[in-house]
Amino acid sequence: MKISELTVRYGTFTAVDHVTLDVPPGSALGLVGESGSGKSTLARAVAGLTPHRGSVTGIDRARIQMVFQDPYSSLNPRMSVGHAIAEGVGPRNGSVARRAEIERLLDLVALPAAAARKYPRELSGGQRQRVAVARALAARPDLLIADEITSALDVSVQGAVLNLIRELRAELGLSMLFISHNLAVVRYVTDTVAVMRAGSLVEAGPVDEVIGSPRHTYTRTLLDAVPRLQRH
Structure with missing residues (x-):
């Protein structure tokens, strides 16, 4: 799947600003950023749930399913x-x-x-x-979108759900767009990561490279919020 110049505007407010990303078949892309960064809006646009400009190609929208934050x-x-x-x-x-x-x-x-x-x-x-x-x-x-699927759960069960996602990826060869504010969670589940801030893409690449050698100051700020991922 290829996301090209995807933009979402609500009146004069730009929630997602010309984002371009690839999700190769069988891979998992993590979208990470603070609340309000635009990552969930981007995911909903990819799923065809939010009006947008730009294109989503290489996949039938009818073959995209989304799992939301609050299961209840x-x-x-x-x-x-x-x-x-x-x-x-x-x-x-x-x-x-x-x-x-x-x-x-x-x-x-x-x-x-x-x-x-x-x-x-x-x-x-x-x-x-x-x-x-x-x-x-x-x-x-063909694509599963997981939008902050552990953030509403007790800490004691978050790990079990993340392990389930990893197992399903391995067993089914799922392509996935995995959204989280937590880089540690993204690192555990995904192959690549895209960092969003204020609707824009600030950094993207293999997850270990982005975490190991972040290029953008915002990514380093996100890393500092997760002590065990801080660089030494």
Whole structure:
């Protein structure tokens, strides 16, 4: 997928300013920056959820799925887990095959088949986020966008969800746009990273290079906020 000169404006305010990036098949690009940097707006534009200028090529927009920050608000509280995932699976191959696919997807995100009968209120935050991931994967996306998917979770379960994302990448060969304000998280999950500030791209490259030898002062500021990533 290639993002070319993508721009999002709200009246006179420019939220994303002429951003150009590549996400090769099977790779994970991390978008990092503080709140208000434009990274989530860029992701929503890539997914076709926000009007924009510029282009997104090399992918069918219908084959992009997004997982949002708050798993509870993104799931219908009146819909069971099985029905929520079934929306992504669709009517293909009849009800028996659909149930089997729901069980396969639950297993893929390390949830038992019995979870299909539960409702979001009966699950923990980490379990709800796993359901959100399973629902996104049900559509068999060519690109998965993960927007701050651990920031609303307890610290105790954030690592488990990040490990799940790494495992899914390895197993499925997923292409991913992974959004976070935390460079340590981005380093753990992605191959390359793009640093955004005030809607503009200030630095991009292989994640270890950007963290090891940052070129922009803003990137160094982000690094200073994560003690274990500070350079010596």
